[in-house]
Amino acid sequence: MTKDNLINVVKKEKISFISLQFITIGGEIKNVITPSRDLGEVLDKGCSFDGSSAGFVPVDKSDLILLPDPNSFCILPWGEEENRTARLICDVAGNDNKELDTDPRFTLKRVIKEMQDEFGHSWNFSLAPELEFYLLIKKGEKDYEPSDQAGYFSIPPKDLGDEFRKKLSRILDSLGIISQKNHHEVPKGKHEINFHYGNALEVADNTITYKQVVKYYASKEGLIATFMPKPFFGTYGTGMHIHLNLVDSSKGENLFYSKEEKYNLSEIGRHFLAGLLHHAKALAGITNPSVNSYKRLVPGWEAPVYISWGLFNRSALLRIPATSPENRRVEIRSPDASSNPYLAFAAILVAGLDGIRQKLELPPPINENIYAMSPEKKAKKGIKSLPGNLKEALESLEKDDVIIKSLGEELINKFLSLKWKEWEEFSVRVHPWELEKYLDV
Numbered sequence: 001m002t003k004d005n006l007i008n009v010v011k012k013e014k015i016s017f018i019s020l021q022f023i024t025i026g027g028e029i030k031n032v033i034t035p036s037r038d039l040g041e042v043l044d045k046g047c048s049f050d051g052s053s054a055g056f057v058p059v060d061k062s063d064l065i066l067l068p069d070p071n072s073f074c075i076l077p078w079g080e081e082e083n084r085t086a087r088l089i090c091d092v093a094g095n096d097n098k099e100l101d102t103d104p105r106f107t108l109k110r111v112i113k114e115m116q117d118e119f120g121h122s123w124n125f126s127l128a129p130e131l132e133f134y135l136l137i138k139k140g141e142k143d144y145e146p147s148d149q150a151g152y153f154s155i156p157p158k159d160l161g162d163e164f165r166k167k168l169s170r171i172l173d174s175l176g177i178i179s180q181k182n183h184h185e186v187p188k189g190k191h192e193i194n195f196h197y198g199n200a201l202e203v204a205d206n207t208i209t210y211k212q213v214v215k216y217y218a219s220k221e222g223l224i225a226t227f228m229p230k231p232f233f234g235t236y237g238t239g240m241h242i243h244l245n246l247v248d249s250s251k252g253e254n255l256f257y258s259k260e261e262k263y264n265l266s267e268i269g270r271h272f273l274a275g276l277l278h279h280a281k282a283l284a285g286i287t288n289p290s291v292n293s294y295k296r297l298v299p300g301w302e303a304p305v306y307i308s309w310g311l312f313n314r315s316a317l318l319r320i321p322a323t324s325p326e327n328r329r330v331e332i333r334s335p336d337a338s339s340n341p342y343l344a345f346a347a348i349l350v351a352g353l354d355g356i357r358q359k360l361e362l363p364p365p366i367n368e369n370i371y372a373m374s375p376e377k378k379a380k381k382g383i384k385s386l387p388g389n390l391k392e393a394l395e396s397l398e399k400d401d402v403i404i405k406s407l408g409e410e411l412i413n414k415f416l417s418l419k420w421k422e423w424e425e426f427s428v429r430v431h432p433w434e435l436e437k438y439l440d441v
Contacts, residue, residue, distance in 0.1 A: 001070045003043045010036050010086060013075060017085040020047050020066045021208075022092055023104055024054050025414050027289075027340030029208050032066060036086070042068060046097065047090075056092055056102050056414075065097060066090035072205050074175045078216060089205050102411045104342035108201055111346045111406060115353055122250035125200040125349050129207055131337055132185060132192045132238040133214055134231055135161055136224045144231070146189025147223055159184045161191050164221065168193055171213055177206045187235045197243070200345045207240075207341040227337035229288070230295035237296030237303060240337045242348065243321065245329040246272065257328040263311065263365070264325040270362040273309055273318055273330055275355020276348065277363070280307045280317060280334075284387050285397030286347040287335035289419055291426045294389045296336060299371045304333045307384045308366045315370040317386070334386065343407065343415070350406040390423050 001009075010018075018039055021031045032049050034042055051064030068088035076085045092103035099106040116123050135147040148160035156162045161184060169179040172195065182193040193214075195206060211227060218225035230237040246255040246268065256269030265273075276283070288297065296303050302314050309318035309330075319331045335344055354360075363382065370383065387393035394416060397403065404412045 001073055003040065003070070006043065006070055006073055007039055009073075010039055013084065013086075015075065015084050015086045017083060018042065018068075019076065019085050019087045020068055020090050021087055022054075022066055022090045023208060023340060023342060025056070025102060025104060025340065025343075025411065026418050027104075027338070027343075029212060030054060033085070043070065046093065051092065051100075056100055063095055064100065065093045065095065067093050067097065067099070074209075077171055077174060077213075087209075089208075101408045102414055104340050104346075104411075105201075105204070107407055107411060108204060108342040108346040111349055112200060114406075115349065119353075119356075120248065120250075122248050123255070124247045124249050125244070125345070126197050126247050127200055127203055127242050127244035127345065128195065128197040129203065129335075129341070130192060130194055130239070130241040130243070131207065131210055131214075131227065132190060132240070133337075134187075134189050134226050134228070134238060135164070135191060135218055136189060136226060136231070137222075138224060144224065146187070146232075148184075149188050150184045151188070152184065152186040154184045161189075164217070165191055165193055168214060168217060171217070172210065175209060175213070177210060185236065187232070190236065190238065200349065204341040204345055207337075211337065229290060229293045229336040229338055233295075236301045238336065239296065239303060239333065240335045240339065240344075241331055241333050242335055242345075243329050243331045244348065245269070246352075254326060254328060256330070257326050259325070263320060264328050265320065266328075268356060269328065269330070271356040271358075271360055272352035273355070274360035274362040275352045275358070276318060276330075276332060277307055277309065278355060278360055279351035279400060279403060281387055281393065281396035282400030282403050283347055283351055284334060285390075285393040285419070286403075286415075287332075287339050287344045288393060289340070289390070289415075290336075290338040291390050291422060293336050293338055294387070294393075297334065297386055305385055306370045306378065307386060308370060309362070310365045310367050313365070313367055313370075316366055320365075346407060347403055350403055354402050390419065390426075394419055394423065 015036045018034050018036055019031045032047055046065035046067045050062050052062035068090045072089035074087050076087050079085050091106045092100045136144040137147050139145055150159040165182040172179045178196040180194040185192055214225045248255055256266055258266035299305055304317040308316045310316035311320045312322050321331055
């Protein structure tokens with residue numbers, strides 16, 4: 001959308017304010033709100049803000065600029081009529097208007113451009129995440145419980161979230177996030193709404209918008225929506241499975257598909273998958289970046305634990321879903337929504353492209369329940385485990401020169417510093433389980 005078109009839409013729709021949104025290294029959505037009368041100037045020059053408080057730069061270099069992306073424009077569906085607000089997602093830049101190397105959104109854009117410069121300008125990284133969430137009721141100061149007693153694919157009246165999901169689907173559609181199927185998940189209070197495939201940058205923008213929409217409308221219903229990877233012990237966690245492939249847009253060709261090759265998986269697709277397996281431990285530090293992430297990645301709850309791939313196999317890290325051959329894609333099942341989607345998508349792309357560059361060989365698929373395998377059988381098949389906690393994941397990330405170099409050393413160092421601090425905070429806390437277990441020693 002051009003500058004003039006944007007200004008005309010804002011006037012026609014009687015928009016009073018513009019929310020200039022950006023994402024921190026840790027994955028939080030932030031914003032600066034400006035009157036709509038200043039939109040033209042903001043589109044021309046950007047909007048200044050304190051970048052040190054958001055963690056992008058040191059305090060002595062704190063003056064940064066938000067550069068809005070006109071293609072991210074949407075009218076937010078909430079707020080009072082006289083305060084009607086539109087949204088623009090921004091890249092973060094220095095005073096010279098050059099995008100910042102520590103900006104996650106710019107990092108994803110750069111990684112995509114580098115792929116296109118190397119392999120072809122018509123190459124695109126396409127994906128669709130499955131964002132699961134719980135709807136909770138707050139009980140007391142620190143207690144939460146699921147908002148219903150329904151189960152997998154339940155229907156009303158047992159599924160109390162049915163109308164809520166339908167409402168969200170309509171709202172998401174109005175924001176340009178085209179929803180697909182939605183349903184109640186296996187555990188009490190857990191839900192999923194899927195949305196269409198798209199290019200990685202667009203989908204990352206949609207992901208942060210989706211989370212904001214779900215949380216906002218849950219709060220209006222007196223509920224709490226959480227994307228926390230494992231809010232409850234003894235049941236399923238919430239993941240962000242990502243379906244992905246590479247597409248040659250000039251030919252309308254799925255680069256993962258081959259009519260002649262085994263599994264209808266092309267050489268490019270096989271090398272890409274091999275790259276994901278090769279970098280799996282380091283990737284976990286970015287796609288599963290919270291202490292709580294690793295409470296989800298345990299056997300028994302359809303979350304991946306082992307570095308493997310398979311056909312239709314939900315116990316594997318990478319799965320080839322049952323689709324028509326020409327829609328061949330891979331599902332990576334480890335990520336969760338505590339991740340920064342821009343960094344997660346960028347890191348996944350980097351790992352896959354490294355597999356293509358190095359022509360890494362894809363091992364045979366594992367088409368049996370890995371959870372049920374003996375340790376000896378897993379060892380014989382060369383099946384290794386994902387990191388068991390955030391500490392192990394961060395240590396793996398620190399050793400992965402390919403991901404560090406591709407995403408940028410300064411960005412990764414800031415990310416690691418943030419996450420090591422989280423690990424240290426967790427490590428010194430006394431948890432209720434410890435009191436229950438050791439109080440009587």
